[in-house]
Amino acid sequence: MASLTVAHRGTNHAISVNAETDTIASVKQALEALTGVPVANQKLLHKSIRPNTNLDASTLTQVFGQTLPTEKILMVGSLPSDVSVIQRKDAVLDIRKARERTPTQPHPESSIKRAYTFGTVQPLPQFPDANKAKTLLIRLREDIGVIEVMRKHQWFVGTLTELHPAEKEILGFNRNMGAEISLRIRTDDLAGFRHYRTVVSVLMHELVHMVHSDHDDKFHALNRVLNKEYDEFSVGRSIGTDGRVDGSQAFSVEGEEEEGSLARYGYQGGSFLLGGSGAQATDDAAKREAMLAAAENRRLKKWEQDLVDACDGSKHSGTDGTHEPQ
Known part of the structure; x- marks a missing residue:
C-alpha cells in the first residue's frame, strides 16, 4: 500500500x-x-x-x-452547508437586483494584443454583478503596473478567473505555473468586492509562483521585487480609484495599514536626525533607524506570512493555493 x-x-x-x-x-x-x-x-x-x-x-x-x-x-470543494448559505444569499441578492434593475454596460474587452498578459478573464456567471466582477478582472489585466511587471518578466497566463467565494480560506491559486490564476475578489458577505490593492497583492504573490513553488527566501525576495516594481510602474499613471469596483467602502485585510505601499512592503531609505547634534545625535538616529527597520521587517514578515500561511500547494509546482489570513 x-x-x-x-x-x-x-x-x-x-x-x-x-x-x-x-x-x-x-x-x-x-x-x-x-x-x-x-x-x-x-x-x-x-x-x-x-x-x-x-x-x-x-x-x-x-x-x-x-x-x-x-x-x-x-x-x-464546498461543503453542503457552504452551498446552502450561498444559495440563500443569492436569493436575497437576486431580489435586490430585481428591484433595482439598473442596466450596466459591460466593460469593453481590450483590443490590444500583447505577448505577456492574461489570455482571457472569467468571472463566475452565476453570481450577481458578474459584469462588475468581469470589470475588476479586466482592470487587473489592463493595470499598467501589472502589464509592465508581466512584460518585464515575460509571463503569459492563460486565464485569470474569479475564485468561488465558498472557499473562504483560499485567496487565490496558480495552477501549473500559469495555466490559470484564480483570485477571490468578492467579500465574505458577497455584498461587494475586495480592496483593489489587496487583490493586486495576492496577484503578485501568485505571479511569483510562475518561478518558485515553495515559500522560501527566494520566493519572498521576488515577491518584494514584484510589489516594488508594481508601485514604481504605477506612479503617476492612471489606474482607476483605489477601492471597490462598486464604489462602496474598501475592504482591507485585518491588520493592513492604510499607508504608502512602499512602507507596507518594507522598502526603506534615508536617515532621520530627531534632534541634538554631534556624535550623540548621530548614534541616537542610528539606533532609532535600526529600531524602525526592525519593526518594518517584522511587519513585512507578518504581511508575507498572512499570504502564505497554510498554503496547500506550496510544496510542488502544480498548484499554489493562498489562504485567507487568520
Missing part, C-alpha cells in the same frame, strides 16, 4: 491507496468521508491532472505513473 496526501482548507489528509487498482473516484470517496465534501463538489488540482478532463475512472497509476507524487494534492 502507498499513501497520498491531499490538502483541503489548511488540513492535510493522508489516504492509503493501491496505485494499481484504486481510481480517482475512490480517492474522492475517501475524501468525502474525511472532509464531508461531496464527490460532485470536489476538484483535485495537481500538475499531473489535466484540467477539464474527467479522470474519475482512471487508476492512480494511469494518472500519476508508476511513482505516486510525494507532494500534496490540493482539493477545492
